Amino acid sequence: MQISTETLLQSYRAMRTIRVFEERLHREFATGEIPGFVHLYCGEEASAVGVCANLTDQDTIASTHRGHGHCIAKGVDVGGMMAEIYGRKSGVCRGKGGSMHIADLSKGMLGANGIVGGGPPLICGAALSHKVLKDNGVAVAFFGDGASNEGTTLESLNLASVWQLPAVFVVEDNGYGEATGASYACAGNQKDRAAGFGMPYMECDGSDFFAVHDTARDAIDHARSGKGPVMLHVHLQRWYGHFEGDAMSYRAANEVADAKKNHDCLESFRTRVEQEKLLDLNALDEIDASVADEVESAVQAAKQAPWPEEADLMADVYVKI
Ligand SMILES: Cc1ncc(C[n+]2csc(CCOP(=O)(O)OP(=O)(O)O)c2C)c(N)n1
Numbered sequence: 001m002q003i004s005t006e007t008l009l010q011s012y013r014a015m016r017t018i019r020v021f022e023e024r025l026h027r028e029f030a031t032g033e034i035p036g037f038v039h040l041y042c043g044e045e046a047s048a049v050g051v052c053a054n055l056t057d058q059d060t061i062a063s064t065h066r067g068h069g070h071c072i073a074k075g076v077d078v079g080g081m082m083a084e085i086y087g088r089k090s091g092v093c094r095g096k097g098g099s100m101h102i103a104d105l106s107k108g109m110l111g112a113n114g115i116v117g118g119g120p121p122l123i124c125g126a127a128l129s130h131k132v133l134k135d136n137g138v139a140v141a142f143f144g145d146g147a148s149n150e151g152t153t154l155e156s157l158n159l160a161s162v163w164q165l166p167a168v169f170v171v172e173d174n175g176y177g178e179a180t181g182a183s184y185a186c187a188g189n190q191k192d193r194a195a196g197f198g199m200p201y202m203e204c205d206g207s208d209f210f211a212v213h214d215t216a217r218d219a220i221d222h223a224r225s226g227k228g229p230v231m232l233h234v235h236l237q238r239w240y241g242h243f244e245g246d247a248m249s250y251r252a253a254n255e256v257a258d259a260k261k262n263h264d265c266l267e268s269f270r271t272r273v274e275q276e277k278l279l280d281l282n283a284l285d286e287i288d289a290s291v292a293d294e295v296e297s298a299v300q301a302a303k304q305a306p307w308p309e310e311a312d313l314m315a316d317v318y319v320k321i
Pocket residue numbers: 064065066114115116117143144145146147148174176177178242
């Protein structure tokens with residue numbers, strides 16, 4: 001099925017925004033101004049964007065420690081995200097969450113998560129709520145190859161299948177959990193795991209927006225139509241270290257260079273829309289310029305924004321009944 005021009009433009013903008021946001025964070029983190037840890041999603045953009053292009057604000061997602069891409073793809077405000085990462089009061093979580101706890105419930109973004117394997121159980125809850133409320137929503141958990149081995153993830157696959165929940169489990173397989181190779185750490189394979197829990201398995205090349213978009217559409221349609229959960233296995237490569245500061249001594253010398261040269265989702269998107277005359281390339285150049293401005297403004301605003309005050313410390317922690 002043809003993807004609409006509007007969706008293509010929005011998706012390109014989202015992928016470009018993630019790329020520019022992340023590359024800027026890479027440089028800013030090195031200055032020492034950003035508190036906490038930062039895990040970059042750069043190189044994996046087409047996964048978040050291809051999946052989320054099939055979702056609405058009513059659908060819910062749960063993310064990971066590498067969550068900036070999922071947030072941007074789900075429509076979270078870029079200025080608010082940057083301020084959050086800088087720990088400022090104007091951040092989407094008022095500066096108290098930082099990179100690994102960005103959430104925006106108004107966008108159905110249940111949160112980045114410092115707990116590996118923390119997202120899938122949340123998605124079972126969200127999917128149960130969609131099912132009980134009959135609101136037609138789908139809940140999507142993004143998690144890594146490392147997280148795929150967590151008990152919480154395996155329990156969630158089981159529960160979602162037992163309750164036939166409208167859930168999609170997106171395994172973002174970049175081949176590593178920190179410095180440990182998935183080929184060493186993951187027993188069997190994801191396909192057999194999905195079969196073991198009685199759910200369909202789909203897979204795609206995560207550097208190809210069109211492949212992710214179309215495969216995710218089938219997975220999400222399946223879940224939305226009441227047929228139960230699906231596992232979507234996305235094959236990816238990360239372009240930076242596990243966290244900022246990681247020397248990546250466990251990777252082959254040419255691995256990242258090869259990923260950048262041969263598996264760049266922005267390049268393959270541009271080539272495809274040019275070859276198939278799907279978009280005017282000037283529109284893509286305009287998006288590039290506008291995204292550069294947006295990220296620059298976000299950084300400047302974040303650096304000038306006030307810090308949270310002491311009185312904010314206990315706000316939003318407990319619900320008063
Ligand atoms: C429960 C838990 N165990 C261990 C960690 C430490 N840790 C942080 S990220 C990570 C690797 C996760 O790998 P993967 O799920 O493949 O995601 P990726 O970093 O590759 O995106 C680990 C072990 C953690 N944060 N939480």
